[in-house]
Amino acid sequence: MKLMGDDQLERSAVVANCRMNRERGLLGSNGYSKELGFDPLCFLVARLSAGKPLTWLDLCCGSGKALVEAAEVVNTEGFDLHIVGVDLAGMFRCPRPSRPCLRLVEASLTTWRPDAPADLITCVHGLHYMGDKLGLIGRAASWLTEDGLLVANLDLANLKLADGRGAGRRVTSDFRRAGLEYDPRKRLVVCRGRRVVILPYRYLGADDQAGPNYTGQPAVNSYYQPNHAGGRSL
Ligand SMILES: C[S@@+](CC[C@H](N)C(=O)[O-])C[C@H]1O[C@@H](n2cnc3c(N)ncnc32)[C@H](O)[C@@H]1O
Numbered sequence: 001m002k003l004m005g006d007d008q009l010e011r012s013a014v015v016a017n018c019r020m021n022r023e024r025g026l027l028g029s030n031g032y033s034k035e036l037g038f039d040p041l042c043f044l045v046a047r048l049s050a051g052k053p054l055t056w057l058d059l060c061c062g063s064g065k066a067l068v069e070a071a072e073v074v075n076t077e078g079f080d081l082h083i084v085g086v087d088l089a090g091m092f093r094c095p096r097p098s099r100p101c102l103r104l105v106e107a108s109l110t111t112w113r114p115d116a117p118a119d120l121i122t123c124v125h126g127l128h129y130m131g132d133k134l135g136l137i138g139r140a141a142s143w144l145t146e147d148g149l150l151v152a153n154l155d156l157a158n159l160k161l162a163d164g165r166g167a168g169r170r171v172t173s174d175f176r177r178a179g180l181e182y183d184p185r186k187r188l189v190v191c192r193g194r195r196v197v198i199l200p201y202r203y204l205g206a207d208d209q210a211g212p213n214y215t216g217q218p219a220v221n222s223y224y225q226p227n228h229a230g231g232r233s234l
Contacts, residue, residue: 003205022062057118060126061085123152
């Protein structure tokens, strides 16, 4: 199978799909709190202490609707919070008037890096469209504050070994070894506190013809070569 590189993948119809849901709000049945199992804004507000601003970084933020809604509350309540959203498509909602606590960045997460650690990092149904999903999970874990929290939707069925077999089971064990948690019921990968995550895989490329995953939307399969220097054989 011919695998795709990042440039080709980012131009593909699956990643540019205009029917994918980029419009989740903060709360409710089409909201971040339902997908993540907690309200991101409540999580941060509970951690606020005087003189210490907190940061929420949302990867693959889509239109940024949830972030705009959160920014309105932050503005009204005067919370000391910064909200940063990053998305490839740049199809952002623009709050009127603009809110200084909110920054929406059009960029690819294959190359983008934050300029400061984040107290909360979320990625709501974004990893399904990334090529190197494990690479982004590892980088995001390193972007956390010491006691920060990373939560991202991940379908293990979209992780493949070079010969086409599923990589999900062995990746879950390697997540555990690396200090990450995976909740198979909610299909969420979680990292508590900043970590250097070394997962023993080499990214080979992506297949945008994987078909729908558990979300019902066409997703991207990511192919990996286990790195035997990491210690284990198949
Ligand atoms: C299903 S949408 C989810 C959007 C938002 N999190 C929500 O739930 O409303 C997935 C998003 O991932 C973005 N995306 C895909 N590949 C990306 C990449 N390489 N870098 C940044 N964003 C990417 C897409 O543009 C899309 O907006």
